[in-house]
Amino acid sequence: MLALQGDFAEHARHLELLGTPVCLVKTPEDLRGCEGLILPGGESTTISRLLESSGLAVAIRDLVSQGLFLFGTCAGMILLASEVVDGRPDQIRLGMIDITVRRNGFGRQIRSFEADLEVEGLAGPPVRAVFIRAPVVERVGPSVAVLGGVRYDFAEGEALSVPVVCRNERVLVSSFHPELTSDLRLHEYFIGMIQSA
Ligand code: GLN
Numbered sequence: 001m002l003a004l005q006g007d008f009a010e011h012a013r014h015l016e017l018l019g020t021p022v023c024l025v026k027t028p029e030d031l032r033g034c035e036g037l038i039l040p041g042g043e044s045t046t047i048s049r050l051l052e053s054s055g056l057a058v059a060i061r062d063l064v065s066q067g068l069f070l071f072g073t074c075a076g077m078i079l080l081a082s083e084v085v086d087g088r089p090d091q092i093r094l095g096m097i098d099i100t101v102r103r104n105g106f107g108r109q110i111r112s113f114e115a116d117l118e119v120e121g122l123a124g125p126p127v128r129a130v131f132i133r134a135p136v137v138e139r140v141g142p143s144v145a146v147l148g149g150v151r152y153d154f155a156e157g158e159a160l161s162v163p164v165v166c167r168n169e170r171v172l173v174s175s176f177h178p179e180l181t182s183d184l185r186l187h188e189y190f191i192g193m194i195q196s197a
Contacts, residue, residue, distance in 0.1 A: 001025060004050040006042020006075060010179035014187045028059035036069035036194045039076030041132065041177050044103065047075055048091040057092055067197070070096055070171045071190040077173040078103055078135050085138065097171040098141025099163075105136025106152065119148035119165050122185045129164065129176035137163040137175065144168050167193070 001012050003024035015022045015038075025031050037060065039047070051057040064070065072080040083100040084093055104111070111133045116126035129150065140146055140163055148165035164175045165186070172193060178186040 002037055002039045002047070002056070002076075004054065004056075005046045006040040007177070007179055008038075008040045008042075010177075011038050011040050011073075011187070014179055014184055015191075018184055018188055018191060020187075020191055025056070026054065028055045031056070031059055031063060031068075034063075034068065036071065036190065037063075038190070039070065039072040039079050040179070041074030041076060044075035044078040045088050045091050047079060048088075051079070051092060057094065060094065064096060064170070067170070069190070069194045069197070071187075072171070072173045073177055073179065074132065074134055074175060077101060077175055080171060080173055081135075082141070083139070097166065097168050097173055098143050099137050099166060099173070100139035101135040101175075102138050103135055104133050105138070106131060106134055107154065115150050117148050117150055117164065119186070119189075120145075121147060121189055124185070127178070127183060127185065128181050129174075129178075130180045131164075131176045134164075134175040137166065140166060148174075170197075 012022045080094050080096045081101045082095040082098050085102040087103050115129050119127050144166050146163040149161050149163045151159045153159045172190050
C-alpha cells in the first residue's frame with residue numbers, strides 16, 4: 001500500500017478486512033517482498049513529487065518488470081496512465097497501463113458524484129462508486145480491457161459512456177474510490193489477479 005499521501009488508511013483497512021498482510025510503503029526498501037501495490041486517491045501532483053524524491057518511482061518501474069501487480073484508484077489511476085491531459089507538465093506518468101486520462105475531467109460544477117455500476121468479474125449487486133474530482137478515461141489502448149463504465153452528462157442532454165474500471169495483465173485502475181464504501185469486491189478482485197498469476 002503506497003502511503004505517501006492520500007487515503008491509504010482506508011485502503012489498508014479494506015485489505016485487513018480481507019485478511020491480506022499490509023505493508024505501508026514510503027521508501028523503496030518497504031516494497032521488498034510485496035506482490036502488489038495500491039496507489040490511492042489523493043493529489044496526483046503531490047504523490048508524483050514524493051514518488052520521485054523517495055526513489056519509489058524508479059523502484060516501482062524495476063519491480064513491475066519482475067512481476068509486481070498494481071492497483072491505482074483516482075489519483076493512482078492518473079499516476080499509472082500512459083498519457084495525462086490537463087496534468088501538471090512535471091507530474092510523472094508511470095505508463096503502466098495504456099490509457100489516456102483527463103485530470104478532473106468530470107467538469108467543474110459537479111466535481112463529485114456517486115453512481116451504481118456493473119463491474120465485469122464482480123458478482124452480486126451493482127457497485128456504489130464514489131467519484132471525487134475523478135479523472136475521465138478518454139482513450140483505451142488495445143492491451144486494456146474495460147470492466148465497467150458510467151454514463152455521464154457532460155453537456156445538457158448529451159450523456160456519454162466513460163470507462164471507469166480498466167485492467168491489463170497486471171494493472172487494475174478505477175477512477176472512483178472503492179475504499180470509501182464497505183464493498184470489498186474490487187480489492188478482492190485485485191488480490192485474485194495476484195493469486196491467479
Ligand atoms: N484530481 C485529483 C488529482 O488530480 C485526484 C482526486 C482524487 O484522487 N480523489 O490528483
